[in-house]
Amino acid sequence: MNLSPTATIERVKRMEEEGIILDYRATVDPAKVGYYFSAILSFQTNYGNPDPVIDEIIKDIPEIVSSWSITGSNDFLLRCISSRWSFYRSCS
Numbered sequence: 332m333n334l335s336p337t338a339t340i341e342r343v344k345r346m347e348e349e350g351i352i353l354d355y356r357a358t359v360d361p362a363k364v365g366y367y368f369s370a371i372l373s374f375q376t377n378y379g380n381p382d383p384v385i386d387e388i389i390k391d392i393p394e395i396v397s398s399w400s401i402t403g404s405n406d407f408l409l410r411c412i413s414s415r416w417s418f419y420r421s422c423s
Contacts, residue, residue: 366412370419373405381406394418 334342346352361369378384382400385407389395397410413419 361412365414368413368416368419370411372409372411372419372422373401374407374409375404376406378406 343352361367376385385398385400389398389409394411394413395409396412399408400406401408411418411422
């Protein structure tokens with residue numbers, strides 16, 4: 332494109348302001364920061380609409396990095412990473 336650094340910065344800033352660039356992120360290797368264990372956990376609840384209850388419970392558990400409310404025999408899937416295997420044993 333042969334843009335000067337100033338022109339490049341201006342173009343990027345304009346794309347940010349126009350909502351073309353939504354965010355910036357870093358992808359971290361969990362094992363390199365001590366999170367050696369990764370798992371997808373599924374479970375059922377006794378609640379009619381478990382989403383608000385489960386969302387409130389899991390929000391402060393740092394090992395849970397993603398959650399999905401699903402249909403079928405289970406209510407939720409949780410993607411977890413942990414530095415200790417004992418975390419998964421405590422979930423059962």
